[in-house]
Amino acid sequence: MNLTLHLTDNCNMDCSYCIREKCPKDMTEEVLYKACDLAFAKGGRAGLCFFGGEPLLRRDLIYKALDYCEQKSRDTGIKFECKMTTNGTLLDEAFLSRAAEVNMGIGLSFDGTAQDVCRVFKGGLPTSKIVENKAKLLLQYMPEAAALATIAPQAVPYYEESVRYLHGLGFKRISAVLAYGSKVNWTDNDLEKLEIQIDGTCRYIKELFMKGEMVTVNHELPYDKAEAIAMEHNIRCEHEEQEDVIGELLKEEAESESDMVTRPPVICVMGHVDHGKTSLLDAIRSTHVIDREAGGITQHIGAYVVNTQGRKITFLDTPGHEAFTAMRMRGANSTDIAILVVAADDGVMPQTVEAINHAKAAGIEIIVAVNKIDKPSANVDRVKQELSEYDLIPEDWGGSTVFVPVSAKTGEGIDQLLEMILLTADILELKANPKRRARGLVIEAELDKGRGPVATVLVQKGTLKVGDFIACGPCHGKVRAMIDDKGRRVREAGPSTPVEILGLNDVPGAGEIFISPENDKEAKNFAETFIAQNKMKLLDDTKSKMSLDDLFSQIKEGNLKELNLIVKADVQGSVEAVKESLVKLSNDEVIVKVIHGGVGAINESDVTLASASNAIIIGFNVRPDATAKGIAETEGVDLRLYSVIYKAIEDVELAMKGMLDPVFEERIIGHAEIRQIFKASGIGNIAGSYVLDGVFERGCKVRISRAGEQIFEGNLASLKRFKDDVKEVKAGYECGLVFENFGDIAELDIVEAYKMVEVPRK
Numbered sequence: 001m002n003l004t005l006h007l008t009d010n011c012n013m014d015c016s017y018c019i020r021e022k023c024p025k026d027m028t029e030e031v032l033y034k035a036c037d038l039a040f041a042k043g044g045r046a047g048l049c050f051f052g053g054e055p056l057l058r059r060d061l062i063y064k065a066l067d068y069c070e071q072k073s074r075d076t077g078i079k080f081e082c083k084m085t086t087n088g089t090l091l092d093e094a095f096l097s098r099a100a101e102v103n104m105g106i107g108l109s110f111d112g113t114a115q116d117v118c119r120v121f122k123g124g125l126p127t128s129k130i131v132e133n134k135a136k137l138l139l140q141y142m143p144e145a146a147a148l149a150t151i152a153p154q155a156v157p158y159y160e161e162s163v164r165y166l167h168g169l170g171f172k173r174i175s176a177v178l179a180y181g182s183k184v185n186w187t188d189n190d191l192e193k194l195e196i197q198i199d200g201t202c203r204y205i206k207e208l209f210m211k212g213e214m215v216t217v218n219h220e221l222p223y224d225k226a227e228a229i230a231m232e233h234n235i236r237c238e239h240e241e242q243e244d245v246i247g248e249l250l251k252e253e254a255e256s257e258s259d260m261v262t263r264p265p266v267i268c269v270m271g272h273v274d275h276g277k278t279s280l281l282d283a284i285r286s287t288h289v290i291d292r293e294a295g296g297i298t299q300h301i302g303a304y305v306v307n308t309q310g311r312k313i314t315f316l317d318t319p320g321h322e323a324f325t326a327m328r329m330r331g332a333n334s335t336d337i338a339i340l341v342v343a344a345d346d347g348v349m350p351q352t353v354e355a356i357n358h359a360k361a362a363g364i365e366i367i368v369a370v371n372k373i374d375k376p377s378a379n380v381d382r383v384k385q386e387l388s389e390y391d392l393i394p395e396d397w398g399g400s401t402v403f404v405p406v407s408a409k410t411g412e413g414i415d416q417l418l419e420m421i422l423l424t425a426d427i428l429e430l431k432a433n434p435k436r437r438a439r440g441l442v443i444e445a446e447l448d449k450g451r452g453p454v455a456t457v458l459v460q461k462g463t464l465k466v467g468d469f470i471a472c473g474p475c476h477g478k479v480r481a482m483i484d485d486k487g488r489r490v491r492e493a494g495p496s497t498p499v500e501i502l503g504l505n506d507v508p509g510a511g512e513i514f515i516s517p518e519n520d521k522e523a524k525n526f527a528e529t530f531i532a533q534n535k536m537k538l539l540d541d542t543k544s545k546m547s548l549d550d551l552f553s554q555i556k557e558g559n560l561k562e563l564n565l566i567v568k569a570d571v572q573g574s575v576e577a578v579k580e581s582l583v584k585l586s587n588d589e590v591i592v593k594v595i596h597g598g599v600g601a602i603n604e605s606d607v608t609l610a611s612a613s614n615a616i617i618i619g620f621n622v623r624p625d626a627t628a629k630g631i632a633e634t635e636g637v638d639l640r641l642y643s644v645i646y647k648a649i650e651d652v653e654l655a656m657k658g659m660l661d662p663v664f665e666e667r668i669i670g671h672a673e674i675r676q677i678f679k680a681s682g683i684g685n686i687a688g689s690y691v692l693d694g695v696f697e698r699g700c701k702v703r704i705s706r707a708g709e710q711i712f713e714g715n716l717a718s719l720k721r722f723k724d725d726v727k728e729v730k731a732g733y734e735c736g737l738v739f740e741n742f743g744d745i746a747e748l749d750i751v752e753a754y755k756m757v758e759v760p761r762k
Helices: 029-041 059-076 093-101 127-141 153-169 188-210 223-232 245-250 277-285 322-333 350-362 380-388 414-428 520-543 548-556 572-583 604-613 626-635 645-657
Strands: 002-006 013-015 045-051 079-086 105-110 119-121 146-151 173-178 266-271 302-308 311-317 337-343 365-371 402-405 439-448 452-461 469-472 475-483 497-504 513-515 562-569 591-599 615-620 639-642 663-680 684-697 701-706 709-721 728-730 734-739 750-759
Touching: 029 045, 029 059, 045 059, 059 079, 059 093, 059 684, 093 127, 105 127, 127 153, 266 277, 266 350, 277 302, 277 311, 277 337, 277 365, 277 414, 302 414, 302 497, 311 414, 311 497, 337 350, 337 414, 350 365, 365 380, 365 414, 380 402, 402 414, 439 572, 439 591, 469 497, 469 520, 475 520, 562 572, 562 604, 572 591, 572 615, 572 645, 591 604, 604 615, 604 626, 615 645, 639 645, 663 734, 684 709, 684 750, 701 734, 709 728
Parallel strands: 002 045, 045 079, 079 105, 105 146, 146 173, 266 311, 266 337, 337 365, 365 402, 562 591, 562 615, 615 639
Antiparallel strands: 013 119, 302 311, 439 452, 439 513, 452 497, 469 475, 469 513, 475 497, 663 684, 663 750, 684 728, 684 734, 701 709, 701 750, 709 734
């Protein structure tokens, strides 16, 4: 059953067309819970729509309703969905984060005109102020959110402008309704004017449709088509001269030598996969980053500062696999010295050559670290011989390239390597002005569920401070917090310092130049200019029902000329890397095209695009949300999830050859609630649990969630009834659960059991 909950009696609006009388009393918790029970009463699907006094909703009631309905859904097995209309007063990061967890559909209400001629807040504040401030925040969390435009007679002259205005804010969906009521007086003249405005837009769309062009009211036409339409209607059309506006904005004046001070060198560690780059950094930093990387392979750029001999050195750890060419190229372009790591027992490999070419193209110094000299099969002279073929001649052979034999395992040669880095930096005379406004590069960026957009940046010039305004590519904001490479909050970051920053309005692209303007207006202008200059490229990237299982047969039958893929990953750098690697798989029979790539969980929009364009979705360190997963099953969209990129490349490559391994599908078998915790010597914490639905089986895999957040995923180590080990426990029974290498459990945690089941290929 679908149910609308009106959650307040105090409207903060003063609309010219409103006839609503004040409610006699506010909604109580008792009434709220009864209403939620009613939504679940008829079975099928429970639907809730939160609506209030246009609507200044009460957050606490919404949170309680969501918590209550989530528990009801778990208890009954009935799915629930919720929607809400709001003028934006309610929206902030905390609320949107909670709303996103339950896939809430949110419509931002607006009066249908940029001039706000018929609807204002009490006190005269126009609604557009709320819309402008909240629209981008809403779309950041929910790209598919709709704008709800109410059109009163006074707003008719501004209808077309209103649609363009809302589209400019970023809304893909705009729903318009006509205001009605005793205070609203529509005349034939008003309706005729509205019809003319709608027809004016539709006429051009119809003409293009007759020529085979599928466009919408918000579609932007290329110049040649716009010119043809203009000529048909005797309208003069001139092509605007394009200039590099971004280049002009980024142009800098020469700095005074008296302001320059010595800065730390920025080092990137490059080389072939498995030659020990991250292990070498570990030895330098005396930490263990390698243990946290899937498959022991660095998945995206990390930036670290090391102190040695009283001086600082900044390291960028660029991934070694060839899939990360784009990331490594950014690493080379943002650094002063490249440490080329070559395994003494393996020699020069394809990515070694690639790294050499990138470093040379970037014009940076190369120091060769010959790693793994502790191995019996190590041959340093062979490495020198092979590298000399690429114009890297060792100093002891009469050349100018520094070679340092090292062992990341034993620590041998590490001090000599650091000494050579500092010596090379002294020769390069690296300097920067710390007194100017900051400028640098985005090393990596991601959308964190709790913190919003997070970017790792390398300050190259000036000093970046908390509170500074910042702009990078299409993003802007104010630095709310900075975290250094040790996880500590800092107030400022000088030249050659990497920091993680919070406060941007969106996720910037890795490799973007960032600047720190004087004020918020300049930051917004920079971002808006960047978007305007790159709009066509962004559209092409986004525009440009296949299964890997039937890929080979389609190719052989000649039915497939292009393989469309959609790539979603946890961070922007990985998106680019996966895209580039997959495109390289193209051959004479089929072209691999990545029609869309983005950061964050696989959502409904991704699945819809995949269904419409017959594409396969590749997820790298991300999962689909519940709605997306359901639609994918209904539409038959192939979702492939990976944590290490080799497997993604291998699967697509094997599919193109018709050699895929058996398919395993995740099958959820039950849920349980932890109700009591027991401690046992030699075992640790035992979760006394009640099985809510399904069945728990010995040896199954589990996920543990607390307050809607997943805190563990792994294996079930032990399943007991009383003191006996059992094969399974069904719904309605209690049991004891022990989790493999995890004991940080709490009462009311929810445990989801699943197993991987082999399914036949279609």
